[in-house]
Amino acid sequence: MDIKVLANPQEIGAAAGKIFCDFIRNKPDAVFGLATGMTPVPTYEYMANEYAKGNVSFKKLTSFNLDEYCELPREHKNSFYSFMVDNLFSKIDLDHKNINFLDGNAADPAAESERYANAIKAAGGIDIQLLGIGRNGHIGFNEPADEFSDEAFKVKLTDSTIQANSVYFDDVPMPRYAMTMGIGSIVRARKIIMIATGESKAEAVKKMVEGEINAQNPASVLRNHPDVTVFLDREAASLLSKSPESV
Numbered sequence: 030m031d032i033k034v035l036a037n038p039q040e041i042g043a044a045a046g047k048i049f050c051d052f053i054r055n056k057p058d059a060v061f062g063l064a065t066g067m068t069p070v071p072t073y074e075y076m077a078n079e080y081a082k083g084n085v086s087f088k089k090l091t092s093f094n095l096d097e098y099c100e101l102p103r104e105h106k107n108s109f110y111s112f113m114v115d116n117l118f119s120k121i122d123l124d125h126k127n128i129n130f131l132d133g134n135a136a137d138p139a140a141e142s143e144r145y146a147n148a149i150k151a152a153g154g155i156d157i158q159l160l161g162i163g164r165n166g167h168i169g170f171n172e173p174a175d176e177f178s179d180e181a182f183k184v185k186l187t188d189s190t191i192q193a194n195s196v197y198f199d200d201v202p203m204p205r206y207a208m209t210m211g212i213g214s215i216v217r218a219r220k221i222i223m224i225a226t227g228e229s230k231a232e233a234v235k236k237m238v239e240g241e242i243n244a245q246n247p248a249s250v251l252r253n254h255p256d257v258t259v260f261l262d263r264e265a266a267s268l269l270s271k272s273p274e275s276v
């Protein structure tokens with residue numbers, strides 16, 4: 030795990046965004062795994078700005094998002110699909126037929142999981158996956174659990190996640206369930222960029238880096254992956270007991 034502490038979310042967005050832009054400059058038909066939440070917003074701003082300046086094209090990109098709420102129309106303003114359209118997809122030249130999302134309204138979650146796994150496989154696997162981390166250590170919506178999941182599944186969200194995300198819901202109650210890529214599908218990405226900012230993530234970051242590797246501490250699994258870069262601001266890194274460079 031390569032951990033880098035940068036000054037603020039904008040610097041992190043530029044550093045992470047540059048990795049994604051450099052990646053697609055080298056491999057125009059790259060497959061990106063994308064994440065939602067407030068943390069990646071500056072990363073997507075950087076990518077959109079690079080596109081606006083003519084420095085990068087996403088024309089041949091294929092994207093897979095990590096997760097989506099259940100029982101929320103895809104076009105609802107709080108769906109993760111809408112988030113991606115607002116923050117990135119409407120601002121770059123991505124071909125919308127190459128956007129992949131889990132269907133949170135699928136009648137058969139197991140069949141939906143299989144469909145997504147097959148789509149990832151058919152695309153050649155995920156080249157580079159962007160991740161945030163939840164206050165409870167979740168990645169995607171893999172909440173603390175008894176065992177690591179593999180492919181996508183329907184998950185009951187924890188109180189911590191509901192509390193963190195319900196602030197964004199003002200017209201309908203926040204959904205209690207979501208479809209998420211499983212831990213297995215996340216760690217099969219060949220390269221992972223994890224970003225975490227702010228004091229509210231400090232405890233989860235400490236557990237990811239220094240805690241036991243188990244499914245109660247989902248992000249800890251990233252320590253077993255050969256190519257993970259973690260970008261933190263000082264607040265998110267504040268509880269680490271070792272200097273990040275030595276991890």
Ligand code: PGA
Nearest residue numbers: 066067068069161162163
């Ligand atoms: P946030 O969400 O970026 O909005 O904090 C991250 C996450 O829950 O994975």
